Amino acid sequence: MFNLKKKDLKRFDWLLFISVAFLSLYGLFILYSAFSGKISNIKSQIVATVLGFILIFVLCTMDMDVIKKAWMPVYVISLILLLLTILFGQGEQEWGSNSWLILGPIQIQPSEVTKVGIIFALAAYFDKYKSNINKPSGLLISMAFALVPVILILLQPDFGTAMVYIFFIAVMFFMAGLSWKWIIALLAIAIVGFLILLLNLKGYRADRIHDFLDPSRDTSGSGWQQQQGLIAIGSGMLTGRGYMKGTQAQYGYIPEKETDYIFSVLAEELGFIGAILMLIAFVIMIYRFIAISKNSKNTFVSLLVSGISAMFFIHIFENVGMTIGLMPVTGIPLPFFSSGGTFLLICFANVGLALSASMQKSSYDIEDASEYETIKFIR
Template identity: 45%
Template sequence: MFKKDNKLKRFDFILFFTTIALCIYGFIIINSATMSKASGSEPYLKTQIVAFALGLGVMFFLVMIDFDIYGSFYLPIYGVSVILLLYVLINPVSASEWGDVRSWIAIGPVVFQPSELAKFGVIISVAKFIDINKDNINEPVVLIKVLVFAFFPVALILMQPDLGTALVFIFFIAVMIFVSGIDRKYIIAVIILALIMLVIGLISFYFIMKDYTPNEDYRIDRIVTFFYPELDPEDTGYQVIQSKTAIGSGMIYGRGLYKGVQNQLGYLPTKETDFIFAVIGEELGLVGGLGLLLLYALLLYRLIRIARHAANLFGSLIVTGITAMLLFHIFENIGMTMGLMPVTGIPLPFISSGGTFMLVNMVSIGLALGVGMKRGKIDMNDF
């Protein structure tokens, strides 16, 4: 149908329409999760749809850009990301309004989370920095330079403190470095170090539990709640208990859309954001949950495919970072709603309510599609 040199043939329509399907799925679930609120669903849906429309426009704009241009400006992109993360430490939105974590800033009427925007800056700049040093990446001095360059923004995020977002950065940076061709000895060293830290963590947890008092430190509370939510069922363990109750009550086919008891009666906390998968589990059951997972699996597969066939290492690392970022969000969010992972406040891509997060997700796919457009003779239709 298309000529071999027609760029439209390189556009990944499967990835694009999978993304649209996920967004529509999210609109429906957000409508159900917020209809019992005093303000109703309209303000939440309006924000989400506007962010989706803006993201769609940005996506098509990014598709037309040669992604190699980003590499020419990787240092300014990195600098802007660092400045945003520094600014939020100096002048965050009022803590009384947004909690103790200094993660938000306001520019006029717009309130947003700089760490979300910094994800792109870090992915692009780290991808280019690795690409520049790819021939010497396994030399200790070069590897240390890459690690310092990559993890300095993570240190700023930890100072907010925002452990959940920091973990997202750590994961996608680690995956990007791993696929860049790092020597096996470094991987083994990291695994050994991780095992040592795990043992130390378990020993520390044992002593913490001997004299544990809820609400002394929210980070410790989240860890303790992960193992024993029943120790504080009315406060720190409340979210996980209600979430597991909602998902379990949905069984195979769910209670029906807009008919969830935990959801509609307000027992489920942060149900439009962090715990939105519990709404899916209660109202659409196992079938609805598996349907969402299948869409995610297709999305991640197409992203991995683009990364494998990218025109160069820089493009491959950009898409690898995006894929790892989305994978961590999906795994952590669904896991925490089921009590399989600690509660970290990480939203579910394309599904959770939030204008900035929706825009970030759409831009991520736009960047990946842009990389996919420069794939030479690779035929995107050989699924």
């Protein structure tokens, strides 16, 4: 499982690593302000960050060709975690869905943990069965394999996280070579299903859609969060009000400012320049993911990093989009910025897998190296 001989250290993607290091430190900097300078509130985030960097270097020593053989156990464990969440999950009163498992002092959100597991399992599955993906029977089996975890998440119910899964699953199907005729057919089915879902939404979920379509509908009620977030972002203007000087952030006008609405804190206090700096770092990170996926000769690696790239992209797009009014409000955290040790560690794990993939030698590299050593020995 750990095999440095299968790694080319010269291929280590320093630009990806530096962008992630910058984002994680920037996130701690903004989170400290969101908690009004209370260091005790970000201790767990600091610990998760340190553990995350250790996790990256551990994953960088792992042989991708070996660990991909564990894709079925990883998939099964992911499903078990999601089933346990349906049976024993908590959090509906606080967060709107029973998406958390509480084990004494430990609190985890399995749907976040299983993101990396499902991406990993899907990459290995498509690597093994991609020749069947455009056959009707093969496509049905592949869809069932991919959508079971989504159904389990919808039963919690956690629609925002389910949408994240659907997005990266769709990207991975496309990268696996799904025919355009199937893409168009599935897209039509998805649109119809989405419209039916919208028409049957009730409670606060329906309010979020209505508030998105009409932001002035209920600014003192269900639209309060969105409205206060927009006020914070707008008041930041070019350079911001100053670090830890944001009136919306520091006086508690923004709900969930440490998690879902952390971007509003950043934009209010550091302004457009601070927000653009964050977005540039995210663009560099995703660009490097795409480059690793594109340049890899290994189908499993290419699909794995494509899924990771899609997961990060939809998180960033949805989180920033909802704070500026481009998307409905959902409980989607911003990678490396939102408070939450579980999600932060999963982000680091995904980065670690991508960096490990970038250094993985292909079978051709190994054969060439062996041949070179043989010739050298003979001489």
